[in-house]
Amino acid sequence: KQTVRDIDVRGKGVLVRVDFNVPVNEAGVITDDTRIRAALPTIQYLIQEGAKVILASHFGRPKGKVNDKYRLTTVGERLAELLGHPVKKLDDCIGPEVEAVVGAMQAGDVALLENVRFYPEEEKNDPDFARKLAVLADVYVNDAFGTAHRAHASTAGVAAYLPAVAGFLMDKEISIMGKALAAPERPFVAVMGGAKVADKIAVIDNLLDKVDTLIIGGGMANTFFYALGREVGKSLCEKDKADTARQLLDKAKTSGVRFLLPVDVVVAETLAAGVPTAVVPVDAIPADKAALDIGPESVTLFEQALAEARTVVWNGPMGAFETAPFDQGTLGVAEAMAKVKGVSIIGGGDSVAAVEKAGLADKMTHVSTGGGASLEFLEGRELPGVAALADRA
Numbered sequence: 341k342q343t344v345r346d347i348d349v350r351g352k353g354v355l356v357r358v359d360f361n362v363p364v365n366e367a368g369v370i371t372d373d374t375r376i377r378a379a380l381p382t383i384q385y386l387i388q389e390g391a392k393v394i395l396a397s398h399f400g401r402p403k404g405k406v407n408d409k410y411r412l413t414t415v416g417e418r419l420a421e422l423l424g425h426p427v428k429k430l431d432d433c434i435g436p437e438v439e440a441v442v443g444a445m446q447a448g449d450v451a452l453l454e455n456v457r458f459y460p461e462e463e464k465n466d467p468d469f470a471r472k473l474a475v476l477a478d479v480y481v482n483d484a485f486g487t488a489h490r491a492h493a494s495t496a497g498v499a500a501y502l503p504a505v506a507g508f509l510m511d512k513e514i515s516i517m518g519k520a521l522a523a524p525e526r527p528f529v530a531v532m533g534g535a536k537v538a539d540k541i542a543v544i545d546n547l548l549d550k551v552d553t554l555i556i557g558g559g560m561a562n563t564f565f566y567a568l569g570r571e572v573g574k575s576l577c578e579k580d581k582a583d584t585a586r587q588l589l590d591k592a593k594t595s596g597v598r599f600l601l602p603v604d605v606v607v608a609e610t611l612a613a614g615v616p617t618a619v620v621p622v623d624a625i626p627a628d629k630a631a632l633d634i635g636p637e638s639v640t641l642f643e644q645a646l647a648e649a650r651t652v653v654w655n656g657p658m659g660a661f662e663t664a665p666f667d668q669g670t671l672g673v674a675e676a677m678a679k680v681k682g683v684s685i686i687g688g689g690d691s692v693a694a695v696e697k698a699g700l701a702d703k704m705t706h707v708s709t710g711g712g713a714s715l716e717f718l719e720g721r722e723l724p725g726v727a728a729l730a731d732r733a
């Protein structure tokens with residue numbers, strides 16, 4: 341894909357779609373500004389190049405209505421702090437008043453439009469709404485990898501009206517993850533976790549065509565145990581996905597992929613901090629207990645596979661990592677990821693939170709800013725926000 345370096349932006353109005361959908365607490369205070377920081381290189385470059393930078397983002401799910409809770413005001417303030425540069429926050433994202441403010445911008449100015457999801461037309465990818473965004477600028481840059489799986493007006497539709505290229509974050513995300521999938525250095529290992537197989541079927545299926553080893557942990561390992569005829573006690577288990585789990589195990593066998601499941605688990609009667617726990621082999625989960633984390637022998641087994649790897653993609657925690665002591669398996673895998681000799685990619689969502697909690701984020705080659713977007717990317721799907729951008733000649 342072409343990037344912002346491939347076009348002339350000097351003196352031009354550049355509409356930059358960013359993903360400033362950051363987590364906030366009940367008081368509206370931003371609890372993690374990673375996504376704002378991740379967009380800085382593109383914004384700084386455009387300022388330096390003398391562009392008029394017009395930023396657009398969604399924030400939360402206001403369902404097409406103006407809602408003060410979902411205004412981008414606080415986000416704009418944080419952006420200005422991080423940039424060390426004024427940011428003019430507007431109260432709308434389209435219309436005559438916005439056009440007047442944008443029309444008066446000078447080279448190097450930065451404006452932040454109001455939440456594009458205050459209009460239902462955004463999520464409907466309405467062409468007229470896309471055009472109203474497009475009239476604000478001469479060029480469109482998409483740097484919102486986190487929203488690239490949505491075919492919305494500001495992520496895809498607007499590209500029909502303006503030259504459309506990738507920002508630096510978008511370029512980095514699709515280059516690093518794209519190379520890992522298309523031409524990985526081997527051994528290539530994927531670590532998949534999380535509660536449900538249902539959420540990850542398509543990813544596991546796609547990765548089985550590419551990896552040398554697939555590691556499964558987290559709640560979804562129980563569904564595989566169940567499919568293999570084991571007792572899983574009170575553990576999370578999707579009995580209706582047993583056939584799917586068996587098909588994935590069969591596919592691994594026919595594709596020659598080593599399929600690693602946990603060998604031991606941490607069990608407890610309930611999921612709560614400080615409850616009594618025990619470590620048991622996976623074929624001895626008591627009927628009245630639930631597996632809530634992988635055990636130490638599993639961590640060792642997974643560490644060994646990761647020590648040999650040259651490319652690793654990890655998505656999903658190994659247990660109920662938000663509640664100690666069930667965070668140990670996930671932290672163990674995070675530490676093993678930090679030691680990978682080669683490319684280590686954290687594919688979004690909860691595994692990013694885990695790596696950050698462990699203070700290991702800067703030890704990874706790449707920590708994706710996409711949750712749903714990185715999952716769909718790993719499924720091998722073309723993301724609408726990426727498809728809309730101009731290809732390299």
Ligand code: 3PG
Pocket residue numbers: 359361400401486487490710711712713
């Ligand atoms: C995300 O946080 O995954 C993106 O910002 C997309 O948000 P959405 O799921 O509300 O479309």
